[in-house]
Structure formats: C-alpha cells, structure tokens
Amino acid sequence: MATYDFIIVGxxxxxxATCMTLARRGFKVLGIDRYRPPxxxxxxHGASRSVRRAYLEGTSYVPMALRSWELWRRLEKDSGQKLLVKTGNLTIGPPESPAVLGFMASAQSYAIAHESLTAAEVRKRWPQLDPPDTFVAGLEKEAGIVFPELSIATFLTEAEKAGADLVVDQQVERWTESHGSVTVHAARDTYEAGRLLISxxxxxxxxxGLPDxxxxxxxxxxHWLEVPNNSRLRLGCFPVNFWQVPPEKSPAAPQTFREFYALPVLESSPxxxxxxxxxxVDCDPTTLTREVLSHELETIKGVIAEFLPGLKGYSITSDVCLYTLTPDGHFYLGKRSGSDHVFxxxxxxxxFKFAPVIGEILADLLADISPAVDIELFSPNRFEPKK
Ligand SMILES: Cc1cc2nc3c(=O)[nH]c(=O)nc-3n(C[C@H](O)[C@H](O)[C@H](O)COP(=O)(O)OP(=O)(O)OC[C@H]3O[C@@H](n4cnc5c(N)ncnc54)[C@H](O)[C@@H]3O)c2cc1C
Structure with a gap:
C-alpha cells in the first residue's frame, strides 16, 4: 500500500491549492479526485470568480483577502499564467443593507481604496445598471476576477512539478483512522497517510461523516446573457456588481434581502x-437535476428587468453549479471534531478568491503550524453541542 505524509480527497x-503548497514544502502528498479537475x-466551473478585499461578509476576512491577492500574483509569476484581472467591484443596496454596511466597514477598517456612490452616480457611469434613488453603492476599483478553471489547472501543474502524486477519475469511498495514521479506501486502490484532508x-x-x-x-x-460584442460590458471596463435588494412585495415571498450579481463579459466566454x-435549494450533489426550470428563468428575468434594464431582452442560457453552505455562512476550516488526523x-x-491562502492555511494546520491569519471564525468546533 502506498504511504504518504498527507492525502487530500478532492x-x-x-x-x-493545498496539494501544491504541501508539495512545495517538500512533503509526500497524494491528491485524489472522483473526476478530472477542473x-x-x-x-x-463557470469561467470567472470575483476577487475583492473590502469584504462585505465580515472584516475578519480582510487579512485573508489581502494575503490571497498577494499569493495569486505570486502564482502568476511562478507559473507564467494570467489568473487575475482588475475590473472593479460594486456593492449596491439600500444604505442600511448588511452588504453596503459590511463593505464600508471592511474598506474603512483596512484603508482599502474605495468610492461611495449615489444611485444617480452609478446610473451615469454604468447605464446598464438602474439602482433606485434610495440605494447607494461602494466601489472597490482595484477588485477583479480570477479564472477558476485555469487557476485549478495551474495549482495542479505546480503541485505535480513539486512532486505530488495525483489520481483522477477515482472516487474515495471511505477512510479509517487508527494509531497515528489514516487509511483511504478509493474505488480501485487503498492508500495510507499520516493525515487526511477532505476537500x-x-x-x-x-x-x-458529519451530522446531517x-x-x-x-x-x-x-444564467448567461448573450450580449452583443459590446466593449462597455467587457472585463476591464464593466465592474462586477453585487446587489442586495429588499424582498419582493408579494406576501408569499421570503422576507429577506434578495442577493444577485452580474459579472463582466470575458474574451474566452463572451x-x-x-x-x-x-x-x-438543498440538493444531493450526485443526483441533482441540472435542468433549469421555467420559474428559475422568470425570477432572474424579473431582477434583470428591474435593476439591470440595459441587459433586458438578450437570450439566456443557464447551467447549474454547487455551493456548500454552513449554518452561519462562514467557512468550515480545520480538524474534524473527534478526529486526530482528519481535517x-x-x-x-x-x-474561490481565497484559494491560495486557504491552501496555505490548510497546509499549516495539517503540518501543526499556527496559521499567520486568524481563523477562529471558521472553527469546526463552533457547530459542536455546547457542554
Ligand atoms: C455559480 C458560482 C459562483 C461563484 N462565484 C464566486 C465568486 O465570484 N467568488 C468567490 O470567491 N467564490 C465564488 N463561488 C464559490 C467558490 O467557487 C467555491 O466556494 C469553491 O469553488 C469551493 O471549492 P471546493 O474545493 O470546496 O469545491 P470544488 O472546487 O467543487 O472541489 C471539490 C472536489 O472534490 C471532488 N470530490 C468530491 N467527492 C469526492 C470523492 N468521494 N472522492 C474523490 N474526490 C471527490 C470533486 O470532484 C471536486 O473536484 C462561486 C460558486 C458558484 C457555484
């Protein structure tokens, strides 16, 4: 049976990113995936992911976002790949919305260059966007997007260059932990390591094996809008725009802010x-339907007509991706409660924007090093019943 310092599943x-970081540190690492990433x-998947530092989800993320930006740039240098492009990022909503307040708190606490805009200023600069007069916006000019498929291919190439073993098209079925090691049972082979990361x-x-x-x-x-070849909507000219808008008026609608976003048009995927x-909606990742339903199309058309009227009328194709949410919306990062060797x-x-720093943090944790950034907010222990 092949034996490693670390096995990474997924x-x-x-x-x-973790596989690359550990291999570059000289560890013997195996990465396994049920498919062939990316x-x-x-x-x-989906060609683009936004990267920003004035983090509306909480000021605790900002040091990680700053470090991640630095690591993206370093990875570009090491690999010769262009991974990150600046295009600006707008957070739009009522002044009292958590998104706008969160953006401002992060930008101000960490002196991140930004502009505060009125709705009229947004409409003037980007006529495709139509926030009502009661909205405001925060603009982080230096924010941008990364290319996710190219980024993962780059992490994997760099991992292999540094000596990692990669096994693809092989599903891991289960693992067992005993006496200082972990055994991983995949569809065709069995492997052993000192520590295991489930990613x-x-x-x-x-x-x-967490609680349901x-x-x-x-x-x-x-959803993908087939916009004409219009340079004003292109990456570099048009900002990522994230909206947090009040609930629909219908009493049947959920009474929470609605959140949606639009990303600029790329050359590779116009x-x-x-x-x-x-x-x-909840799903089972293995059996979920990838067909898009007519009401899902109608709902997005509704917000486009209301808030992005310059994009109305273009034909739309749609596909399906997956989130893995936690009960409080923050990351889960660390040792599995009750395990000594499993993370x-x-x-x-x-x-996605944090991938390089997540790789660095997980590599530290797996190697018993304290990460340089505070990760208390992400501790798996927060979901344990209080004693
Ligand atoms: C539509 C969409 C838009 C997004 N936009 C943004 C954005 O703009 N900015 C941002 O920062 N983030 C964004 N995100 C979030 C971000 O993309 C995800 O948080 C991130 O990709 C999750 O990474 P992961 O490693 O957990 O999962 P994945 O990248 O999916 O990796 C999990 C891997 O595990 C493998 N695997 C699963 N089971 C097994 C098994 N049994 N054995 C072996 N391998 C297995 C899978 O094949 C897969 O390759 C977006 C996500 C989506 C869906």
Missing part, C-alpha cells in the same frame, strides 16, 4: 453571467 479549489460537476466540496459532509446538514449542498443556477446568491474544509459559496 482536487478542486481548496484541495488543489470539471463541471462541482463548485469551480470534497459539496460531498464533504458525507465523506467527513452541517455542511449543506445547494443548487445554484447560473457572455454575461448573472445569478442569485441566496434563496438556493475538512467547506467554503460556503464565497471561497
């Missing part, structure tokens, strides 16, 4: 991506 976003079955995205809850619904797979529908970020990670639907 070579997507978190797994490929692929379209998990959480990392299986939407499949992590089951593989880690601790890490929740959600079906995310992504379509505009628009999707909802909340109100998502897990879940990125709660907003983790």
């Amino acid at each position: 070579m997507g976003t978190a797994g490929s 692929h379209e079955m998990g959480s990392h 299986a995205g939407a499949w992590t809850n089951g593989l880690l 619904r601790q890490l929740m797979p959600k079906r995310v529908v992504v 379509r505009m991506k628009v999707a909802f970020h909340n109100g998502l 897990g990670v879940a990125l709660a639907g907003h983790g």
Whole structure:
C-alpha cells in the first residue's frame, strides 16, 4: 500500500491549492479526485470568480483577502499564467443593507481604496445598471476576477512539478483512522497517510461523516446573457456588481434581502453571467437535476428587468453549479471534531478568491503550524453541542 505524509480527497479549489503548497514544502502528498479537475460537476466551473478585499461578509476576512491577492500574483509569476484581472467591484443596496454596511466597514477598517456612490452616480457611469434613488453603492476599483478553471489547472501543474502524486477519475469511498495514521479506501486502490484532508466540496459532509446538514449542498443556477460584442460590458471596463435588494412585495415571498450579481463579459466566454446568491435549494450533489426550470428563468428575468434594464431582452442560457453552505455562512476550516488526523474544509459559496491562502492555511494546520491569519471564525468546533 502506498504511504504518504498527507492525502487530500478532492482536487478542486481548496484541495488543489493545498496539494501544491504541501508539495512545495517538500512533503509526500497524494491528491485524489472522483473526476478530472477542473470539471463541471462541482463548485469551480463557470469561467470567472470575483476577487475583492473590502469584504462585505465580515472584516475578519480582510487579512485573508489581502494575503490571497498577494499569493495569486505570486502564482502568476511562478507559473507564467494570467489568473487575475482588475475590473472593479460594486456593492449596491439600500444604505442600511448588511452588504453596503459590511463593505464600508471592511474598506474603512483596512484603508482599502474605495468610492461611495449615489444611485444617480452609478446610473451615469454604468447605464446598464438602474439602482433606485434610495440605494447607494461602494466601489472597490482595484477588485477583479480570477479564472477558476485555469487557476485549478495551474495549482495542479505546480503541485505535480513539486512532486505530488495525483489520481483522477477515482472516487474515495471511505477512510479509517487508527494509531497515528489514516487509511483511504478509493474505488480501485487503498492508500495510507499520516493525515487526511477532505476537500470534497459539496460531498464533504458525507465523506467527513458529519451530522446531517452541517455542511449543506445547494443548487445554484447560473444564467448567461448573450450580449452583443459590446466593449462597455467587457472585463476591464464593466465592474462586477453585487446587489442586495429588499424582498419582493408579494406576501408569499421570503422576507429577506434578495442577493444577485452580474459579472463582466470575458474574451474566452463572451457572455454575461448573472445569478442569485441566496434563496438556493438543498440538493444531493450526485443526483441533482441540472435542468433549469421555467420559474428559475422568470425570477432572474424579473431582477434583470428591474435593476439591470440595459441587459433586458438578450437570450439566456443557464447551467447549474454547487455551493456548500454552513449554518452561519462562514467557512468550515480545520480538524474534524473527534478526529486526530482528519481535517475538512467547506467554503460556503464565497471561497474561490481565497484559494491560495486557504491552501496555505490548510497546509499549516495539517503540518501543526499556527496559521499567520486568524481563523477562529471558521472553527469546526463552533457547530459542536455546547457542554
Ligand atoms: C455559480 C458560482 C459562483 C461563484 N462565484 C464566486 C465568486 O465570484 N467568488 C468567490 O470567491 N467564490 C465564488 N463561488 C464559490 C467558490 O467557487 C467555491 O466556494 C469553491 O469553488 C469551493 O471549492 P471546493 O474545493 O470546496 O469545491 P470544488 O472546487 O467543487 O472541489 C471539490 C472536489 O472534490 C471532488 N470530490 C468530491 N467527492 C469526492 C470523492 N468521494 N472522492 C474523490 N474526490 C471527490 C470533486 O470532484 C471536486 O473536484 C462561486 C460558486 C458558484 C457555484
């Protein structure tokens, strides 16, 4: 049986970055995936992911976001690949919305260059966007997007260059832990290591053996607008725009802010991506339907007509991606409670931008090093029953 310092199950976003980091540190590492990453079955496909540092989800993420940006740039240098492009990022909503307040708190606490805009200023600069007069926006000019498929391919190439073994198209069925080691049973082979990381995205809850619904797979529908070749909507000219808007007026509608976003048009994939970020449905990642339902199409058309009227009328195609949410919306990062040698990670639907720093943090944890950034917020222990 082949023996390693570390085995990583799931070579997507978190797994490929961790595999690269550990291999570069000289460890003997095996990465296994049920598919052949990058692929379209998990959480990392779809051509673009936003990267920002004025983090509306909480100021605790900002040091990680700053470090991640630095590591993205370093990876570009090492690999010769262009992974990150600046395009600006707008957070739009009522002044009292958690998104706008969170953006401002992070930008101000960490002196991140930003502009505060009125709705009229947004409409003037980007006529495709139509926030009502009661909305405001925060603009982080230096924010951008990364290319997820190319990023994962780059992590994996660099991991192999540094000596990691990669096994693809082989599903891990289960693992057992005993006397200082872990045995991993995959479909065709069995492997042993000192420590194990489960970074299986939407499949992590089951593989880690966590209580039902601790890490929740959600079906995310992504819509693509066939916009004409219009330079004003292109990457570099048009900002990522994230909206948090009041609930629909209908009494049957959920009474929470609706969250959706649009990403600029890329050269490699000349379509505009628009999707909802909340109100998502539970799913089983293996059996979920990838067909998009007519009411899902109607709902996105509704917010486009109301808030992005310059994009109305273009034909739409849609596909399906996956989030792995936690009960509080923050990451799950660390040792599985009750295990000595098994670690897990879940990125709660907003983790791609952090991939390099997540790789660094997990490599530290697996090697018994204290990470340089504070990760208390992400501790798996927070979901344990209080004694
Ligand atoms: C539509 C959409 C838009 C997003 N936009 C953004 C954004 O703009 N910015 C941002 O920062 N984040 C964004 N995210 C979130 C981000 O993409 C995810 O948080 C991140 O990709 C999750 O990474 P992961 O490693 O957990 O999962 P994945 O990248 O899916 O990797 C999990 C891997 O585990 C493998 N696996 C599963 N089970 C097994 C098994 N039994 N054996 C072996 N291998 C297994 C899978 O094949 C897969 O390759 C978005 C997500 C979606 C879906």
